[in-house]
Amino acid sequence: MMSDSLWTISALIVILILASAFFSSAETALTAASDARMRQLATKGNKNAKIVESLRADREGLIGAILIGNNAVNVLASAIATSLFITLYGEAGLLWATITMTVLLVVFAEVMPKTYALTYADRYALTIAPVIRIVVLALSPLALAIRWLASITIRARSDEDTDREEELRGLIELHGADGDDDDRETQAMLSSILDLNELTVEQIMTHRGSVNMINAEDDLDDILRRVLESPHTRHPVFAGTSDNIIGVLHVKDLLRSIGHLGENVSENGNGNKFVQDIASPAYFIPETTLLFDQLQSFRSRREHFAVVVDEYGDFRGIVTLEDILEEIVGDIDDEHDIDLPGLTPQADGSWLVDGSVTIRDLNRALGWQLPDEDASTLAGLVLFESRTIPMPGQEFRFHNIRFRVVKRDGNRITSLRLWSH
Numbered sequence: 001m002m003s004d005s006l007w008t009i010s011a012l013i014v015i016l017i018l019a020s021a022f023f024s025s026a027e028t029a030l031t032a033a034s035d036a037r038m039r040q041l042a043t044k045g046n047k048n049a050k051i052v053e054s055l056r057a058d059r060e061g062l063i064g065a066i067l068i069g070n071n072a073v074n075v076l077a078s079a080i081a082t083s084l085f086i087t088l089y090g091e092a093g094l095l096w097a098t099i100t101m102t103v104l105l106v107v108f109a110e111v112m113p114k115t116y117a118l119t120y121a122d123r124y125a126l127t128i129a130p131v132i133r134i135v136v137l138a139l140s141p142l143a144l145a146i147r148w149l150a151s152i153t154i155r156a157r158s159d160e161d162t163d164r165e166e167e168l169r170g171l172i173e174l175h176g177a178d179g180d181d182d183d184r185e186t187q188a189m190l191s192s193i194l195d196l197n198e199l200t201v202e203q204i205m206t207h208r209g210s211v212n213m214i215n216a217e218d219d220l221d222d223i224l225r226r227v228l229e230s231p232h233t234r235h236p237v238f239a240g241t242s243d244n245i246i247g248v249l250h251v252k253d254l255l256r257s258i259g260h261l262g263e264n265v266s267e268n269g270n271g272n273k274f275v276q277d278i279a280s281p282a283y284f285i286p287e288t289t290l291l292f293d294q295l296q297s298f299r300s301r302r303e304h305f306a307v308v309v310d311e312y313g314d315f316r317g318i319v320t321l322e323d324i325l326e327e328i329v330g331d332i333d334d335e336h337d338i339d340l341p342g343l344t345p346q347a348d349g350s351w352l353v354d355g356s357v358t359i360r361d362l363n364r365a366l367g368w369q370l371p372d373e374d375a376s377t378l379a380g381l382v383l384f385e386s387r388t389i390p391m392p393g394q395e396f397r398f399h400n401i402r403f404r405v406v407k408r409d410g411n412r413i414t415s416l417r418l419w420s421h
Contacts, residue, residue: 009084016077017109023070025113026128030055030062032118033125041126051129055136064143065136074105169194192328196292201285203376204327205308205317209356209412210341213238214249216275223275224258227251234305236318237279243315245307247279254278282307287316295324346417352406355379355413368420370399379413389413 033052041049055062078101085093085100117124136143172190212230214223216239227235227249237247257278285294285306298304304321342354343365353362359372359381375381382405383389385398389411396403400420407415 006084009080013077013081013084016073016080017104019073020070020077020105020109021113022128023066023073024110025117025124026132027063027066027070028114029117029121029125029128030066030132031059032121034122037122038125046126048126048129051133052125055129055133060147061140061143062132062136064147065139066132068139068142068146069135074109077101077105165194189328196295196324196327197290199291199327200287201289201291201294201306201308201319202287202316203360203372204291204323204358205287205319205376206323207317207356207358207377208242208315210354211236211318213242214275215239216246216279220258220274224254227254234320236282236307236315237275238315245282245284245315246276248282248305248307249275249279253280284309285319286311291324291327294319295321298324349419349421351418353378353416353418355382355416366420368401370401378416382413382416 030052033056035056038049038052038056042053078097081101082094082097085097087093089096169191172187172194212226212232212235214226214235214237216237218226233251235249235251236245237249238244239246257274283301283303283306285297285308287308287310289297294306298306298321306319308316308319310316342357343362344352346352351366355378357378358376359370359378360376362368362378363370363372370381372381375384381398382396382403386396390396390405390408390413392405392408394405402419402421404417405413405415406417407413
């Protein structure tokens with residue numbers, strides 16, 4: 001009779017330990033399961049994924065119910081085991097019960113089930129979700145009472161705001177940290193998408209000094225020759241001064257119009273009226289526009305080309321849809337592209353660089369980390385860091401890079417030589 005009772009109590013303890021393991025693994029799986037994966041499955045009609053999402057929508061209620069169930073079975077198992085060991089070993093049974101239950105609960109009710117649940121979080125969460133929903137519903141009155149007691153005892157912080165963007169950046173970093181080249185490429189692209197809300201068009205635009213522009217008052221032959229020599233399809237058109245942008249000339253429109261004119265092209269002489277008739281209206285944007293906003297504007301306006309101006313309305317440069325896309329996916333080269341115009345390697349390992357080359361393009365081409373917060377071009381960086389307008393031959397060392405001014409045109413630095421050691 002005593003033997004039967006012993007086996008019954010032992011079986012009950014085992015059942016309670018298994019119940020504790022279930023609650024422990026459920027807590028780990030439901031908190032570690034991927035939000036994105038559950039969302040994807042839920043949109044495809046997976047019922048268990050929808051249950052997981054509904055449970056995680058009230059995390060406090062979910063965790064509260066699981067903890068109540070877990071602690072209840074742990075306390076009950078420990079109490080029964082203590083009673084059993086005292087019956088068997090007298091007062092020494094208390095010590096043996098403590099040691100035995102600690103080992104059993106830690107190994108079989110905590111470490112092993114939580115390790116399994118963490119390893120197969122998504123699959124396990126989908127499996128146990130219906131059962132956990134029943135447990136949460138059954139224990140919700142007690143969980144609400146405990147939550148109310150905790151809320152009046154511990155005042156919640158009103159300024160606690162989880163930075164979802166930083167969390168997402170961290171997940172992206174983790175995704176690419178131990179991955180292969182494809183994973184790292186994906187990481188760079190996803191990070192670049194988040195950067196669109198922090199970068200302005202000023203940081204990626206082609207500076208006015210590097211823009212191929214068309215003077216509307218030139219002869220048509222000169223305009224045609226300049227357009228055909230350029231690798232670009234769109235060109236800002238100015239009249240009088242370069243700040244007076246009157247439109248944007250597309251090569252296709254120019255060639256189509258010239259084809260219609262035929263032999264009368266040379267008779268037009270000055271191209272002013274001709275170019276104004278075929279040039280599209282210029283789309284002006286401020287240099288402080290965020291890349292994300294500009295991408296949306298390009299899409300809504302069905303534009304690919306914008307003229308960038310400063311706060312005074314002066315022409316600063318141009319930005320294209322391709323420029324923004326390259327910030328996400330990297331350089332998009334075609335048969336007319338040069339690796340980086342204005343960047344020439346030298347025999348001694350240095351680089352000869354035009355002052356108008358943007359810092360972001362240089363960093364991307366050479367894998368450097370020069371800052372671009374205070375200047376967008378290389379010449380601007382030297383002016384900012386040196387706090388002077390240097391003469392040719394002067395050298396500086398900033399950010400572990402050695403700079404030598406090679407040429408200067410007036411107050412504008414046109415050429416520099418750089419060493420990375």
